Amino acid sequence: MRIVENEENMRLTIAKLLFICLSVSLLVACATSPTGRTQLIFMPDSEVNSMGLQAFDTMKRDNPVSRNAASNQFVNCVANAITREVGGEWEVVVFEDQTLNAFALPGGKIGVHTGLLDLVDNQDQLAVVIGHEVGHVIARHSNERLSQQVGTNMGVSLVQAVAAPQSALGQTAIGLLGVGAQYGIIMPYSRLQESEADTIGLDLMAKAGFNPAESIRLWQKMDQASQGAQPVEFLSTHPSHSSRIESLRTRLPQAQQFQQQAHAAGKRPHCVK
Template sequence: MFKKIITFLFIGLIAYSCATVPFSGRRQLNLVSNAEVLPLSYDQYEKVLEESEVITNSTEGKQVVNVGRKIAAAVEKYLEENGQSDMTEGFSWEFNLLKNEQVNAWCMPGGKVAFYTGILPICQDETGIAVVMGHEVAHAIANHARERMSQGMVANGLLGGIQAAMGENPTLTQTIFLQAIGFGGQVGMLKFSRDQELEADQLGLIFMAIAGYDPREAPAFWERMNAQAEGPRPPEFLSTHPGPERRIDQLNDQMNEAMEYYRENQP
């Protein structure tokens, strides 16, 4: 009888803790809040910057910042128009370029973005940067790291919030957090699931279009990224990601809608 009660309580908690991803409408597990995650995320981001060669004041770095600010403004506009402005509550946008040969970029919860110089040749120009920026920011807007952390907590029997989990098992909780958002230092973010990657593609395409960047350049970027992956070791940016054909097909299927946003936001 006791086991049945626990089971029902567990099912009830999971149902109560579900959230909805913007645009895709997918239901996701969400046991932790921004108020709990963002301070941890911001601390981790500062550690990454301390351990990296930050070249944001360079010409390329300023370009990354410029694109990032446009994408952030597009996100805020999209969420406001869809009655979801609360999704960026507590966000503190920041964009940095790190000197690192990895073909990678990432966005921690709260809008903390890092680009590695290794991905810029594939981006080629500002629009290519916008493709990547929109995609990475979309991970934060869709709460993918919080979802990963929630899944990790459930898998390890930690069913309360972060504070409760810290009190119960601080070492395990810290490990789950780092696995959800990254390890700091020179290593990039951990891989998201294929569904999460496709959601980030969907949202990212809309964000770049609202920001005034031609979304038709997104499939071209992923074709270049796929060509880069044909060597003996694929870029970190593509590890465990959906196949390039699948994601390009999805982007093209969504292109008419994205072009409407793009045309609406032209001067």
């Protein structure tokens, strides 16, 4: 009888320990996004940043980089104004690619396609896209997506797979980082992450002194372009929902206040296309 009681006590003890371990793991994994949303993140930021750096180096090696001085100056002017609001060191590269696309990667990397530069009318519209993409990075959306793979025992493999983007696992890893169409895989952000990046990006560009009202025109132009013969990669990898423009209109008054504060502080970007 005493043996049975001891076994039962041991099971209860083990169960309690497992519960404590699980609770601690969940607490460690809990994070909060810039908008106040609770996130479950397992991957070390250092590993995700390393993946971003490696993926960006691969893209620079495999894709032609623009040497057009005017294009590079325009993109760097806009990107630098936005990233100053975030802090840290960022590398900005313009890729010779006629698709309408841009992206930002963990580790401080920003890529803009020349096709997007042909679409935007001014600095403010480009700031909408770059702010949106930087929003994904500072909200740790790549980490959030990669963390989902840790539970399937793919975490370490994904980190290593970035070095081989042509492999199936490499395509998955790069897709989870926020890019990947160049390598044959499209892994869209969730609607929640897209909405969050819209909000963060709109506020970010306004705090840098850009005009947030241009976000409406930019997304209208993107939607119009998607109806034509040329595919809009930015919309294929970043789903555009019917509520997006309306959500931006709702957020606009707050963003315009940020713009007024930026102007009062002397932040008036003058980036010439």
